[in-house]
Amino acid sequence: MDTPSELFENNELHEEIKEAMNKSQEEGAAKIMELLDQQKNTPLNIAITGECGSGKSTFVNALRGLSDDDENSAPTGPIETTKKATLYTHPKYPNVKIWDLPGIGTTKFPAAKYLEHVEFQKFDFFIIISDTRFRENDVKLAHEIQRMKKKFYFVRSKIDNDLHMEQKKKGFNEEETVSKIRNNCIEGLQNEGLESPQVFLVSSSEPHKYDFSLLGETLEKQLPAHKRNALLLAMPIINLEIIGKKKEIFQGRIKYYAAQAVICPVSTILKDVTREYQAGFGLDCESLQKLADSIGLPLSDLEAVMKYPLADNEKFMAVFTDILSLSARSASVAVGEKLNIFSAIGFVGSTALSCCSTHYNINRLLDMFVDDAQRVFTKVLDHVAAKP
Ligand SMILES: Nc1nc2c(ncn2[C@@H]2O[C@H](COP(=O)(O)OP(=O)(O)OP(=O)(O)O)[C@@H](O)[C@H]2O)c(=O)[nH]1
Ligand SMILES: [Mg+2]
Structure with missing residues (x-):
């Protein structure tokens, strides 16, 4: 199980978060977001x-x-x-x-x-x-x-x-x-x-x-x-391993997003990570269209292998809602595991619980995108290999 210092990479970060948390849970969450932004902006x-x-x-x-x-x-x-x-x-x-x-x-x-x-x-x-x-x-x-x-x-x-x-x-x-x-x-x-x-x-x-x-x-x-x-995040998807490596990076960031549940509606957080994962795995409409064009396949052929074709917004939203309701039921198991991590940095009661279930939901979303990214890439490889 993660220890609090593993959760936020090192003790120094952990201390920074705790210091902010001493003022209020909101300040703690804002500090966590600031640290994530720093990570994302590494030149x-x-x-x-x-x-x-x-x-x-x-x-x-x-x-x-x-x-x-x-x-x-x-x-x-x-x-x-x-x-x-x-x-x-x-x-x-x-x-x-x-x-x-x-x-x-x-x-x-x-x-x-x-x-x-x-x-x-x-x-x-x-x-x-x-x-x-x-x-x-x-x-x-x-x-x-x-x-x-x-x-x-x-x-x-x-x-x-x-x-x-x-x-x-x-x-x-x-x-x-x-x-x-x-x-x-x-x-x-x-x-x-x-x-x-x-x-x-x-x-x-x-x-x-x-x-x-x-x-x-x-x-x-x-x-x-x-x-x-x-x-790694900037690398184009040229093999299945890159998908796995991108997944690991995103996984490492879930705790930061989950902590945001303190200051932000969960639906907003999920929409943000959805956008990030779509872009990261090349599953947004624009990237998919480009990919389809570059290998001479109709877009619908790529969408056909996806479990969650995003171009079909209505269908996607239905899946999204389904995931959330499903996970609400099974989240309680996962929540137990993560609870002491969020409590250890100062989140308490319903706030800690909300962070935990958000953590669980984001994980589900990530798995979903990884699965589709693998399906699309495999389809591309098969198509390219079959070309004369
Ligand atoms: N088949 C093939 N053609 C390539 C590849 N890389 C570049 N080319 C072609 O080589 C030509 C020159 O490529 P550029 O990328 O413009 O080369 P450059 O080094 O930027 O050229 P300068 O800016 O003029 O110095 C273009 O016609 C490209 O399409 C490659 O990997 N495969
Ligand atoms: Mg040039």
Whole structure:
């Protein structure tokens, strides 16, 4: 069972909440919301750089879960050269900022000057993209980034193109080709003096394939803990594991929302988390439509696999009401478990009970969305795999 300090991550937070709670339960709840807001606003700044035409802007769009022709996407194409650092905010998580930087070769600056020019201090890490072997400029930049004690990752882009070309040759083997490209990139970097470099092979048009997931996992592991959630929530859904990781983050936040029951009607809280989960799992109408378009399926085919198709508002509201009445009956069991946690930070009587049952209801909602996100993603994968 959670202890109070586990509930609010560490004793320091626990103390802050208790202090506010000493004034009133309302102040305590407001403090808890303030802490949640701080978590949600953790900034993450990602720099994307590389030579002209290497696929930077397309990669920026893939990271933001957008296709190249979406409104607000980064302009891409053979002549759409990125000449100055351009900021692209994540469409659902404005704290996540992706910077499309001009390639070092286009600025004529030496690596150190280039980094100064793009204000390297503000970036959490750099992604250096190339659609061929990495060149002298890329390596010089990597050395300089290292000297500035920042992290960088090499991404070899447009892997789909390479495979498409190789496919035409006799005896084609995808795994072998991928491994050849990887080794070629690694050897090139080693020859330029980089020790044990890691290269991620990526197709921005098929992010669920190749090394896109591995890149995400690597970034996640190497980021400081407080930035990790920002990255994970912003990651597009490219595999089932990401759905699970997003679920964990949302689960960790339920207690904050539940505490809000002290100062806010439960229905408002549930509507807020519903919106957050829909956006987080790409189940809002706009995201679903985009997804359907991107794989050439009618929206109704995706909705058909969902248990709670949200476009059908009336049906959804009926399910919502049903969940609430059902959970009211079974909540009493769960309430017992969580009660001492909320009581431990100072919520008492009916207030603590209300927090507990809200906690239970939000959990139910989250499970519901996770289930549908898994169904939709599986449908997408099946559809893509069945394509000739
Ligand atoms: N097949 C395929 N094409 C890609 C991929 N990434 C980029 N492209 C194409 O490569 C071309 C250049 O991509 P951009 O993303 O505009 O490249 P960039 O690095 O931003 O280019 P500049 O801003 O001019 O330096 C475009 O026609 C993209 O559609 C990919 O992963 N697969
Ligand atoms: Mg560009």
